[in-house]
Amino acid sequence: MRRLRRSRKLHWLEAGLAAGLSAIVIFLLLTGMAYMTWFERRVIGRLQVRLGPNRVGVGGLLQPLADAVKLFFKEDIRPTQADWLLFPLAPAISLFAALAAFAVIPLGPIVNVAGVSVPGGVANLSVGLLYLVGVSSLGVYGLVLGGWASGSKYSLIGGLRAAAQVVSYELILGMALVSVAIVAGTLSLEGIVGNQANHLPYFILQPLAFLLYLVAAVAETNRAPFDLPEADTELVAGYHTEYGGMRFAMFFIAEYVNVITVSALAATMFFAGWSGPALPGPHWLFIKMLAFLFLFVWLRATLPRLRYDQLMRLCWLVLLPLALVNLLVTAIVVTALG
Amino acid sequence: MANEFGGLLRGLWTTLKHAARPAVTLNYPEQKRQLPANFRGRHRLYRHENGLERCIGCELCAGACPSQAILVEPAENDPEHPVSPGERYAKRYEINMIRCIFCGFCEEACPVDAIKLGAEYELADYDRASFVYTKEMLLEPEKYAPRRQLHLDVDVPRPEYTPGGKALGDLYGTYQPIRGSDEGVGGRGE
Numbered sequence: 001m002r003r004l005r006r007s008r009k010l011h012w013l014e015a016g017l018a019a020g021l022s023a024i025v026i027f028l029l030l031t032g033m034a035y036m037t038w039f040e041r042r043v044i045g046r047l048q049v050r051l052g053p054n055r056v057g058v059g060g061l062l063q064p065l066a067d068a069v070k071l072f073f074k075e076d077i078r079p080t081q082a083d084w085l086l087f088p089l090a091p092a093i094s095l096f097a098a099l100a101a102f103a104v105i106p107l108g109p110i111v112n113v114a115g116v117s118v119p120g121g122v123a124n125l126s127v128g129l130l131y132l133v134g135v136s137s138l139g140v141y142g143l144v145l146g147g148w149a150s151g152s153k154y155s156l157i158g159g160l161r162a163a164a165q166v167v168s169y170e171l172i173l174g175m176a177l178v179s180v181a182i183v184a185g186t187l188s189l190e191g192i193v194g195n196q197a198n199h200l201p202y203f204i205l206q207p208l209a210f211l212l213y214l215v216a217a218v219a220e221t222n223r224a225p226f227d228l229p230e231a232d233t234e235l236v237a238g239y240h241t242e243y244g245g246m247r248f249a250m251f252f253i254a255e256y257v258n259v260i261t262v263s264a265l266a267a268t269m270f271f272a273g274w275s276g277p278a279l280p281g282p283h284w285l286f287i288k289m290l291a292f293l294f295l296f297v298w299l300r301a302t303l304p305r306l307r308y309d310q311l312m313r314l315c316w317l318v319l320l321p322l323a324l325v326n327l328l329v330t331a332i333v334v335t336a337l338g
Numbered sequence: 339m340a341n342e343f344g345g346l347l348r349g350l351w352t353t354l355k356h357a358a359r360p361a362v363t364l365n366y367p368e369q370k371r372q373l374p375a376n377f378r379g380r381h382r383l384y385r386h387e388n389g390l391e392r393c394i395g396c397e398l399c400a401g402a403c404p405s406q407a408i409l410v411e412p413a414e415n416d417p418e419h420p421v422s423p424g425e426r427y428a429k430r431y432e433i434n435m436i437r438c439i440f441c442g443f444c445e446e447a448c449p450v451d452a453i454k455l456g457a458e459y460e461l462a463d464y465d466r467a468s469f470v471y472t473k474e475m476l477l478e479p480e481k482y483a484p485r486r487q488l489h490l491d492v493d494v495p496r497p498e499y500t501p502g503g504k505a506l507g508d509l510y511g512t513y514q515p516i517r518g519s520d521e522g523v524g525g526r527g528e
Binding site: 054 | 349352354356357362365
């Protein structure tokens with residue numbers, strides 16, 4: 001009885017800790033996402049021999065704030081053809097999935113505070129990888145439902161494209177991550193980081209999986225050159241054509257948070273995450289993420305959008321066989337070495 | 339496949355190389371683009387060296403104007419105190435800058451080179467009435483040009499049109515950007 005009471009007390013403590021940590025992480029994600037837009041616009045400006053936004057605040061640093069204020073005060077428009085329930089719900093689903101997925105990314109080592117082990121991220125799940133892949137794929141419901149519920153042909157086509165694309169590339173993403181999980185022998189992201197810190201970062205052991213992951217990650221987040229669901233030139237704005245104000249902003253935030261999440265996951269799975277020499281945990285993760293975020297922007301500034309058939313061919317005829325072979329070889333080698 | 343991958347890397351290298359170039363963007367209100375010497379902006383009326391107005395009130399500019407923006411009301415010169423060297427002078431000379439299309443036909447039509455299109459182009463204002471430029475405003479751009487903007491860098495010195503034979507640049511000083519921007523001076527050698 002006494003033991004039970006003690007463990008219940010511990011539960012409450014852990015729940016409070018998790019709530020506090022999630023609040024901090026969500027705040028960081030939203031701020032980070034806002035500055036990701038600034039970073040992207042400035043970097044893409046430089047790559048296109050422009051300056052980018054530099055008017056609001058020093059070097060344009062207050063631009064995200066100005067954008068947020070503008071979007072917040074925009075009129076709340078709901079098209080007459082739109083579904084009354086799913087139209088406002090869809091962006092919320094996208095945003096929820098995007099924010100929830102980041103929970104298992106370890107930001108630093110597990111520390112013990114007064115007998116309670118505080119995880120480096122919000123949660124240290126033994127099946128963290130599985131959770132992340134699962135939750136992040138929930139996000140596509142937001143895009144599909146948003147596209148359907150808008151009652152517009154452009155939105156619908158955008159939503160359908162999102163469904164086909166995300167489902168296809170999820171396969172590649174999953175298989176690339178499974179290869180790493182086989183090598184690591186664990187699905188816990190904390191464990192995967194620990195393994196890499198002790199031995200080699202997995203981009204050396206799994207170079208093909210890393211490349212496959214990168215391509216799939218760009219496609220998963222609907223970013224150029226795989227931005228077919230939004231495809232401004234064909235679909236106006238795809239699934240979020242009919243959305244404005246904060247509802248549009250929620251889709252937008254979700255997209256950028258997803259970009260941050262896949263960058264953090266790339267750093268965690270292939271580049272030993274938060275571990276690194278000299279600097280404490282979160283700094284290394286931040287530096288590694290920044291490199292991937294730059295890559296995302298760089299790709300967007302360079303590559304033209306793929307055609308739909310090219311997108312599907314690349315996935316099913318090139319990446320999927322490569323991913324399968326990589327998975328098979330990895331599994332055989334790991335089994336052979338015991 | 340290898341070929342396509344190489345193409346991808348080449349493309350990425352190309353965009354990265356471009357990042358090293360100075361941006362073509364000018365921070366507009368602080369930095370201004372150099373205008374071509376024959377830029378057609380806000381009109382100016384000119385005087386002879388002895389101070390007499392060049393305009394003789396012939397109304398050819400008004401006739402040439404395709405948008406009928408120019409109003410000239412001529413009057414006989416008083417022989418004792420002539421305003422212009424000819425028989426007549428412009429008692430009223432007004433250009434409606436809302437109508438003007440900056441085609442420059444007025445300066446081509448003028449037989450005495452009294453009117454030229456200057457380099458000022460920031461002509462925005464708050465009410466319609468203030469777009470009707472009177473003779474005084476056109477004769478003294480340095481005083482009446484909106485917000486005191488004068489683009490003397492593009493003014494090709496035409497001593498014959500300025501009082502005392504001085505180039506406009508000598509009269510008003512050379513044009514300087516208001517302040518440098520934090521981005522450094524943009525633009526590549528106009």
